[in-house]
Amino acid sequence: MAAVEVRNGYKYYGSKSNPKIVLNQLNMNVMRGSIYGLLGASGCGKTTLLSCIVGQRRLNGGEVAVLGVKPGEPGSGVPGSRVGFMPQEIALVEEMTVKETIFYFGRIYGLTDERIREKFKLLKELLQLPPATQMIKQCSGGQQRRLSFACAMIHDPELLILDEPTVGLDPMLREKIWDFLVETTRNSKLAVIITTHYIEEAKQANCIGLMRNGVLLAEDTPTNIMIKFGTQSIEDAFLILSQRQGNEDELAQIMDHNKNQALPAAVLPPEVIDTHEPNTPEKPPIPFEEPLNENRKKIFFTTKGRVKALMTKNFVQLFRQPSGIIFMLLFPIIQLTCFYLAIGKTPTNLEIGVYSGEVENYGECFDENLVTVYKDNDNESCLFNKLSCRYIRELGDDVATRKYYASEADALSDAKRATTVGYLHFAQNFSDSILSVMEDGIHTSDGAVDHAELSIHIDMTDQQVAYFMQRKLRDKFSTFMRSVVKDCNVSTAIVDLPVQFQEPIFGSTDIEFQQYCAPGVVMTMVFFLATLMTAAVFISERMDGIWDRTLLAGVSATEMLWAHLLTQLIIMALQSFEVIMYIGLVFDTYNNGDTTTLIGLLTLTAFCGMLFGLFISVFCKSHTEANFVATGAFYPMIILCGLLWPLESMPQFLQDLVMVLPFTIPSISARNVIEKGWSITHEKVYNGFLVMAGWTIIFFVLCLIGIRRKA
Incomplete structure (x- = not known):
């Protein structure tokens, strides 16, 4: 019985109007208990053909049957445990060890852990696998290919597909693998499809298919292939095939001369085929049931073994990479640390100028004997003296370092040179103006109101610093005015504060930008x-x-x-x-x-x-x-x-x-x-x-x- 049958296989990539034909009316038979060597130049369609056989891709036309069923049908086992596939690339998780890799594929295929250990022992001896605890990324290229081969064999498949399995292996090991494949297929129904660049080793295959431009030009035993091409070796036959690119007539003449037998049909016109209606009724699929065991127990829509294998692989990939640990656990810490240390903190090393018209010597502002508020209980009023000194003292250095100036022109000059972030200006009659506002209320003159205000001049090119300075200075001024009114302690004292902060509904008045x-x-x-x-x-x-x-x-x-x-x-x-x-x-x-x-x-x-x-x-x-x-x-x-x-x-x-x-x-x-x-x-x-x-x-x-x- 045929393990693989391909009839009029047609596959293209791209659009229908401009297709790139990869397989063109290809016919292929692989019998059970045999080795089929698929030879052809790079780009001739071998890998695409194999991917269609295992159900990874679908033909645009024609039919393919694997082990009596169409690949991809529910319960067919293709793709699945009936097929073992070794791709050209290594296709292994570098962070896993040799043993973990074997167990990963064994569990995916539904093998029990005990059976996996038995197979691992046999394959390790046959393929000279690296130590069980060695990580894949620490293995040489040859060791990785041998392990990849072992993963394809771990579950004793019915069909084994090997895409360039012996690349990078030493001659003795290649011979050992071929002897194993020949012996296994001779004593079982295992079918093997193998592609190789080591042409002469394909002589050990039961059948060889020579492929070019998506067409199987020859399919026969190695001996008959050499007779058809009139050569003494498979390699010479392959070279003749490769050197006659685009000249099917010449190939046909060579083969007719040597073996009075015509080649299969040449490449057909590039016509896009979307469907293929079979001439014969479809064969009923061969029922396939996997024996139940612990790793094949159903968990929702999957199995216990697959959950265990996939989850283990995912965690190993993440936590055996330094970058994975940094990304998952340390990056959040690093980024949050940067945010909380750099954003929303009080700016430091700022310097602001101060000019007060009512103070000649700024040293007297820090005289402990200076009295800024005098209470007149008889007249129920207050007298103010150099209130700007009181504000300067209460301002402190937590907002900015203060630099004092004898004139407003000097303060403005330094601010323009960016020596300071700006300056504060108190009018010459600042204290008297505040008293006038308190006593006269709404009847206060416009001049008195203007002179009672704190004049803030800030460099606005740095918006963040400017916002911070304005807010802090105004907050300080609001606190300053409250303390003045409190010290005055008279019932007639009414003042319209520049900023009035009421009790918030949520949060606090000093909520930081960082918290927001x-x-x-x-x-x-x-x-x-x-x-x-x-x-x-x-x-x-x-x-x-x-x-x-x-x-x-x-x-x-x-x-x-x-x-x-x-x-x-x-x-x-x-x-x-x-x-x-x-x-x-x-x-x-x-x-x-x-x-x-x-x-x-x-x-x-x-x-x-x-x-x-x-x-x-x-x-x-x-x-x-x-x-x-x-x-x-x-x-x-x-x-x-x-x-x-x-x-x-x-x-x-x-x-x-x-x-x-x-x-x-x-x-x-x-x-x-x-x-x-x-x-x-x-x-x-x-x-x-x-x-x-x-x-x-x-x-x-x-x-x-x-x-x-x-x-």
């Missing part, structure tokens, strides 16, 4: 850390061939996706807990609400970021392309989420748009928990969960669609 920004910063940080890490892992798996090889072992894309989701969910929950505890214990960040709610929101945010990273990895072919996409998405989200500037300042259409972005409402929800102490039952809190959950579902669905289309 913290929720948004933390959420964007965990989101994009998860995005970059996930995109890197998935793209690496795809580029290294691990993703495709696992699919060929019978694991579905959905199973692999859920395994990654579960792994990341555990890590993200740990990371969110770490972040909340770190900023609370180390930086004493207060939280008036429920910590569990914040951890839940952060975990959901990181989970959404992971799915966004997976979405990027599905459609990006390289790490560079993925980084460009992630970076391009990062800045618009940061700018538009209200973290840097109030949402109310945006045009209405933009306000409506940003409300559905992943960070806008969730950041507000986190701030409501921290500052207002609201629980998850409050509308302004649970709506953040709803928005993040919505984006999570959107990314998940897009990932499933993308992965299935790619598969």
Whole structure:
């Protein structure tokens, strides 16, 4: 019985109008209990043919049957445990050890751990595998190829497909592998398809197929192939085939001359074929049932062995890479430390000029005997003396270092040269003007009102420093005026303070910019850390061939996706807990609400970021392309989420748009928990969960669609 049958196989890439034909009406038979050597120049379609045989790709036309069934049919075992596949690339996880790699593939194929240990012992001796505890990345190229071969053989498949298995191996080991394959196929129904660049070793195959430009030009025993081409070796026959590129007539003449037998049909016109209607009715599929064991027990839509294998691989990949540990555990700490140490702190080393017209010698401002408020109990009034000195004393050095000037012109000159950040100006009649405002109230003259104010001149080119200085100076002036009124202690004393701070409804009057920004910063940080890490892992798996090889072992894309989701969910929950505890214990960040709610929101945010990273990895072919996409998405989200500037300042259409972005409402929800102490039952809190959950579902669905289309 044939193990593999290909009839009129047709495959092309590109569009229908401009197709690149890879397989053109190809016919192929591989019998059970035999070795089939597939030879051909690079780019002739060998790898594409093998991928169609194992169900990784589909033909555009024609039929393929493997072990009596169409690849990919439910319960066929193809791809799956009936087929063993060794690709050209190593396709192994570098962070895993030799033993872990064998157990990974054994569990995926459903073998018990005891059976895996037995097979590992046999294959280790046969293939001279490295020590069990040696990591893949520490193995030589030859050792890695031998281990890759062992992974294809671990489950005793019915069909073994080897794509360049002996590249980089020494001659003695190549001979040993071939002897093993010949002996195994002779004594069992195992069918082997092997491609090799070592042409002469293919003489040991039972049948050889010579392939060029997507067409099987010859399919026969090695002896008959040499007779057809009139050569003494398979290599010479292959060279004749390769050197006659584009000249089928010459090849036909050579073969007719030597063996009065025509070649198969030449390359057909480049006509795109979408479907192929078989002339004979389809054969009923051969039922295939795997024996039940511990690792084949069903867990929802997967098995215990696959869950164990996939989860182990995912955790090993993350935590055996220094970059993985840094990314997952240390990066959040480093970034939060930078944020809390650099943002929202009081600026230091600032110098501000001071000019007071009512003071000739600034030293008298610090005279302990200086009295600035005199109370006249008889007239129920007060007298003020050099109040500017009182303000200068109360200002202190916590805001800025003070530099005193004899004239306003000198203070202005230094400010223009940026020697100081600005200067304060007190009018010559500053104290008398304040008294006039207190006594006359609304009847005070405009001049007295102007001279009673603190005149602040600040360099506005540095907006952050200017904002800080203005706020602090005005706060100090408000406190100063309150103390003056209190010292005066007269019932008729009424003063219109420049700034009146009332008791806040939520929070405190001295809330820092840092506390306001913290929720948004933390959420964007965990989101994009998860995005970059996930995109890197998935793209690496795809580029290294691990993703495709696992699919060929019978694991579905959905199973692999859920395994990654579960792994990341555990890590993200740990990371969110770490972040909340770190900023609370180390930086004493207060939280008036429920910590569990914040951890839940952060975990959901990181989970959404992971799915966004997976979405990027599905459609990006390289790490560079993925980084460009992630970076391009990062800045618009940061700018538009209200973290840097109030949402109310945006045009209405933009306000409506940003409300559905992943960070806008969730950041507000986190701030409501921290500052207002609201629980998850409050509308302004649970709506953040709803928005993040919505984006999570959107990314998940897009990932499933993308992965299935790619598969």
